[in-house]
Each structure stands twice: as C-alpha cells, then as structure tokens.
Amino acid sequence: MKRILMTGNEAMAEGAIQAGCRFYAGYPITPQNEIPAYMAGHMPQAGGVFIQAESELAAINMVFGAAACGARAMTSSSSPGISLKQEGISYMAGAELPAVIVDVMRGGPGLGNIWPAQSDYFQATRSGGHGDYHCIVLAPSFVQEAYDFMPAAFDLADKYRNPVIILGDGMLGQTMEPLHVTTSPRHHVTRQNKKWALTGCKGRTPNIVKSFYMKEGDLEKVNLLLQKKYKTIKIREQRYEGLFLDDAKVIIVAYGTMARICRAAVERLREKAKKVGLIRPISLWPFPENAFRLVNSRARRRVKFLVAEMSYGQMLEDVRLTLDGQAEVGFLGRSGGGIPSEEEIISKIKKL
C-alpha cells in the first residue's frame, strides 16, 4: 500500500489496470482525457493493449472484440461520446459481453459544455441504446472510490457477463486527492473461466458471439433469460451508503459529486442538532431500493426526502418510484455547469 496524489481520471485508469484490465480503446474528449493518456503510458508496461481509436464507435466496438475473446476490456468517454457508444453497448448487452465503460459526465444536451453535470443518469440507468437491457451502473463520489470501484466493476461485469458503467462527472475526473493504492495486482485476467470466449476452436466445438436471433421465438427466449439475470442483479447488487438514517427526519438522496456536497451540508446541519441524513446510491442500476425500505420500516411517513442532482429531476424518478407516494419528496437540481452549493441545500432543507 502506498499513498499518491492523483486525479479521479488517473485513479480510474490505474484502478482498471490493477483490476486486470488489459485492453483499452478510447477517443479524446474533455473532461476525461487523463484516462487515455494514463492508459497510453501504463498499459504497455502491464502487457496490455492501448489503442487510440478513430471514433467513439470504433472504440466501443474494439472493446466488443477484446471482450469477445475474453480480455478484461474498457473504454472511457464523456457524455456526447457516450451517446455515440450506445449502439455498441446495446450489442454487448445482447451478446452478454463483460466490459467496463467509464462516463465522466459533462453538461448537455448537444455539445453542451465541459463542466461537471449528472444529466446522463437516464441514459446510463435505462437502456441507453436500443432494446430491453440494463448496464450495471456504479457512481464513485471521490477519488479513492474512483480507484476502488474498478476491480468491483470488472468483477461484476465478468460475474454477470454484462457491461458495467462507471458514472462519474468532470468534478470527480479532474479533482486531485491523496489516494491509497495497492502495490501488488489484486486481480488477474480469468480467461480460463470464459468458456464462451473466442480463442480458436482447438479441442472444442466453435464458439459464436452474437446478439442476432432470427428464428421465431428465439429472441424472446434470450430476452427472458436476460430479464432473469437483471432480476438477480436487482436482488443481489444494490449498493448504497446511509448516513444518520436512524433518527433523520429529512433524508437527502444524492450520488457522486452531488453526494459529496450534500454530505458536507448534512454534517453542518448535524452540528446544529438538525436531524438530517443522507442516502447515497452507489449502484444507480440496480437502484438501491433496500435503503428506502429500511427507512420505511422505521416510520417512513414522518420522514421527508430531498433529492439533489446536477440535473433536472432524473434520479428523482427512481426515488419517487421506490417511495410510491408514501413520503414527501422535495427536489433541488441544477445542471449545465451550475452545481447546487452547501448553502442552497441547507436553505432548501429549511423550507421543506
């Protein structure tokens, strides 16, 4: 274990290499450019492959190819680039290929700007491309988590043969913080377990990686199997952090960078003996409904919720769906470069 200073972007890149990622393809886009730069510098030393792709489409389809032959593979981009990758992510979900996609969100819609935002929550948590599918979505809140979540992301991808999205934002990507890194590789590529991978058909019948099922009824069967898998993931993989949930009368719900600011607001209010708590979803899909059930079992009706986002009411929908009308839900959101401040959060809570 050693302590170093790194940006969130570099931490994700290093975390991926530590997790056994041996293939990276990407295309330059701000504010995530430190990831491809880090990969270009470090992937060859790790015995892996780095490719600067000619487009976001090429990058995600290279990840498709690398994943198809069993490598731990990853790409990264930011909002407009992630839009371009949706076709490839849909194909990977359909072909059940494990891979990690890092999305360092910026302002939108369109070219938007390069400031931090969380306005691609819907794109990440609903099937962003065509078809009924889900990616597992993890949202780190600070640089250490950006590093620590990478092995978990690759493990989840392999375990469920499913794409995993790390949903960060420009603030997380650009922030530099002290980071504890491991000095010995924690994970290794487990190619031998991937019996479905394309390696050449020596000693076995040929493997086919595909998402195309033309025969009547075949695709429906595949879709039902995918739905079964998603149901399992929803039961098993909900992740969240709860703060002061035991006695809170107001609970803020926020993720990523927004949660970091909300945590500071909660701590300030607690100093004044205000009973405020925080639910920080770490898995955005599956949404951590269990966190709310826990509160519910302790008289949720008296608890008010405040959803805070760097977007205009996206995660708010998941909170409302989860609470199903059983509690009052307030909302505070800004996007396009504006970030709700501690003061804005505190003043909003006072008005609830």
Add this chain to the structure above:
Amino acid sequence: MGKVFSHSKSLRNISTHYCAGCGHGIAHRLIAEVVDELNIREQVIAVAPVGCAVIAYDYWDFDCSEAAHGRALAVATAIKRVRPQNIVFTYQGDGDLAAIGTNETIHAANRGENLTVIFINNAVYGMTGGQMAPTTLLGQKTATTPQGRKPEEGYPLKISEMLALLAGVKYIERTALSSPQEVMKTKKAIRQAFQNQIDHVGFSLVEILSPCPTYWAMPPRQALDWINNVMAKEFPLGRIK
C-alpha cells in the same frame, strides 16, 4: 477408386439461405477450403458482417463473432491485438465496408492491422431489398435509384484503390466469381491474403465482384456475364497493390 474430393471441414454440411445464383455461397466455400488447406481452422476467428452474410457463422465451422453494421474491422482489430496468435478475418459487403463502415475500414487499414479482409462487392444492398450501394454503377437501377444511379447520387466508390494509397496496406487484389477460371483466381487471392497474415505481412484485402441476380433482376447466367462485361469495366480485375 480412392476418394478424390470431400466436403470442406471448415464448412458445415447444411443448406444456405442465399438466393439462386448468389455469390456468397461460393465465397464462403473458397474461404473454408483455404482455411482447410492452410490447416488453420482451430486458429481462425472470423468476424461476420451485417448484410446478407450476417449468419455466415452458421455455415463456417470455426470461431466467429458478430459485429455491428460497419464495425467489423474495429472488432477484428481488437481480437487480433488481444490474440495475435489467432488468424482473424472479416467478411463484409459493400454497404458494410464502404458506406456505414468506411471510417473503420480506412483506419484499420491505415494502422496496418495484420488482418485479412474479404470484401464482397455486388453493387447493391441485398438483405434490405436491393437499395443503392456505394459501389452501384451509374445508370444501375435499384430500389432507391429507380431511374438508374445518377452522378449526383455519387459515383461508384473505388474503396480498394483508395485503400491502396495507404502505407499500412500490403496487399489488395480484385477478383470475380464470374467463371470457373475467375473463381480459381479468387481462391488464390484469398489464400494469399491469409498467407500474408500468417507471415505477419500486414493488412490484406481481396475485393470479390459477386453476382446478385435477385437485385440485378437478371437470370444467374446473365448476372455472370454482367460482371464480366459491365461491372469489371468499372472495377478492373487484378492486383491493385
């Protein structure tokens, strides 16, 4: 009398879905024969396109990946980089390789990826019902050029000649499936393109002029003559690079 011919090991013994007189079946078989002769069946990883040959993996008997429309060479690039010990090829039509996938094609070629590309040029989109392709000839009638292709709809795209300009490209040959003689030349070119990969020569592509009687609205025999007399005038046969 001893056995003088048998079915290719790399080709499953089943009927294809292709139309009567289509060239895909011949091209599939030539690839399978070359793979057998080079004894690389257990090393091959193929990348199938989107287009009429989308289920080529149902016919070949070796490892195969699908690719999104046009992205075969991005997928193949990664497969070859991750597994350089395998023999990786793409099989793509004109729409896949020279329209929606032009970018992936040019850049994989420009990187000089050590890949084999089998490019089927039949001057039309077959799977979707005979629309104009980038390689459709001027005057050729398709579902989307009912009066025949006009220059303002674009000229037949000579992607092989364009690719030949790139330093990363080592071998390009254009052949045809229009006669037994041309079929044998095609097989030789395919063999060369695979041998190049085995010898680490680099990016090798065979463009094959292939009949589509259905969407050329011709009987199969006439389609073969049309390749020789019309199509090969626009797309001259022979070694390009």
